Every structure is written in C-alpha cells, then in structure tokens.
Amino acid sequence: MEYAAPAKRLDLRIVSQVGQIQAPCLLATQTEAIDRRAELVPVVDRAIELWRRLEAESGRSLYVESGALMIGKRESARVRHLARLTGVEVLDHVELHRRYPAHLVGPDDVGAYEDKGGVLRSDLAVVATAQLAVRHGARFVTGRAVERISADAFGVTTEAGGQSYRVRKVIVTPGPWTGSLLPELAPFVMTQRIMIA
Incomplete structure (x- = not known):
C-alpha cells in the first residue's frame, strides 16, 4: 500500500522500540464514552489509569479530574441512560440550582454528574510522551x-x-x-x- x-x-x-512504555490511546470522560457505547467504560478507565502512570513517570500534571456535569430534559433518552449507570449521580432541578446556580435550569431539567470526568492537558501529554519515548531510545x-x-x-x-x-x-x-x-x-x-x- x-x-x-x-x-x-x-x-x-x-x-x-520504546520498551515497556504504553501510551494511552483514548480519553474521554466516562459519561461521554458510556453515552456512545457502554463497552468503552473499561477502555476509558484504563486510559485514565495510563494517563496517571504517564503523569507519575513524567512528573507532569496531565489529567485534571474535575467532574463532568450533563444537563438535559428529564425525558431525554440520554439522561435516562446516564441515570442507570454506576457512579453517575442524578440531580433534580432543585439540587442543580443549589449546587450550580450559574446554570439556568427549569423544572423539567435534570443533571447527571460523574466525578471521574475531567480534562486532559493534551499538549503537555504529547510532550511528556515524546520525552519518555526519547528517554527509552526513540x-x-x-x-x-x-x-x-x-x-x-x-x-x-x-x-x-x-x-x-x-x-x-x-x-x-x-x-x-x-x-x-x-x-x-x-x-x-x-x-x-x-x-x-
């Protein structure tokens, strides 16, 4: 080809050859991955574990676990799906307003909060991966x-x-x-x- x-x-x-380094290949919040395909949950969990390992080896903070909040209508299929998942907390509109007053929510709104959600500092992750690869002979x-x-x-x-x-x-x-x-x-x-x- x-x-x-x-x-x-x-x-x-x-x-x-870079020896035993395993670079993470997928990162999304669990909520995003679950919404697409439930079978990706172990992949996302493994990716987060590998990002943490890369952080430890590189000495850089790469994945910031900040939690993920999705707000939608109570009757939406996406919210119903998220509500059934382990580790996802469902918040009614009163609790949403109490915890997140900056969001304008109505009586039909609910939230799905997942504490493992976060942000990857992708530019730093690329640099950290490259530096470790060079350290191992790349x-x-x-x-x-x-x-x-x-x-x-x-x-x-x-x-x-x-x-x-x-x-x-x-x-x-x-x-x-x-x-x-x-x-x-x-x-x-x-x-x-x-x-x-």
Whole structure:
C-alpha cells in the first residue's frame, strides 16, 4: 500500500522500540464514552489509569479530574441512560440550582454528574510522551515534509526531506491532514478544534 503526502508540510516522527512504555490511546470522560457505547467504560478507565502512570513517570500534571456535569430534559433518552449507570449521580432541578446556580435550569431539567470526568492537558501529554519515548531510545526526526510512505512484506519505507528511512513499522499521526493523506478515510474523519479556556 502506498500513500502520497499532501502538499501541506507534515512532521515525520520515526519512533524506534520504546520498551515497556504504553501510551494511552483514548480519553474521554466516562459519561461521554458510556453515552456512545457502554463497552468503552473499561477502555476509558484504563486510559485514565495510563494517563496517571504517564503523569507519575513524567512528573507532569496531565489529567485534571474535575467532574463532568450533563444537563438535559428529564425525558431525554440520554439522561435516562446516564441515570442507570454506576457512579453517575442524578440531580433534580432543585439540587442543580443549589449546587450550580450559574446554570439556568427549569423544572423539567435534570443533571447527571460523574466525578471521574475531567480534562486532559493534551499538549503537555504529547510532550511528556515524546520525552519518555526519547528517554527509552526513540528518535524523532522533525521539520521535514513527508513525500511518500510505502509498505511491503519486510517493512516500511518513508521518504521525507530528500531522505529515505527504512523501518519495521511506522506510526502516521497526520492530525487534521488525515483526510488528505489517506483519502479513503476522509468520510470517517471529522476535524474539530476544541478550545478550553
């Protein structure tokens, strides 16, 4: 399989074996994950555990457990679903108003509060992961446009900045350029910037 890179500049990161480091691959609040698929609860729990491990190894605070509050109408399917879950506290409109007076709630509103919800400091998490990978032998090559990635039965060849790199495996992390780098994935990829103030 072969992919040509888009015209936009991408950083090439070649990562060698990193020993026993396991990087978390998914993070959402349990509430968000449960709302999509109940079977993701153990995955999210494991992700939070791995973020905590990365915090301990890197000495950085990465995941801020602040709790998650979802407010909706009492009759909504989403709220009913959340109300049945372990670890989710359901708050009627009176309790919502008492605890969160800044929210304007009506008599038909209810809240679902989940204390494991939080915010990942994603930029710091990327830096911490990269620093630990380097500490365990990884090599990063940056500032070069990826021109081509081609795989065969023996490995992967990546061409970037006029040089070829031959490796057993390559991890491609194009972020918002995924759809242009891998057009067959474009229908499944939606890029959305989320700002946290």
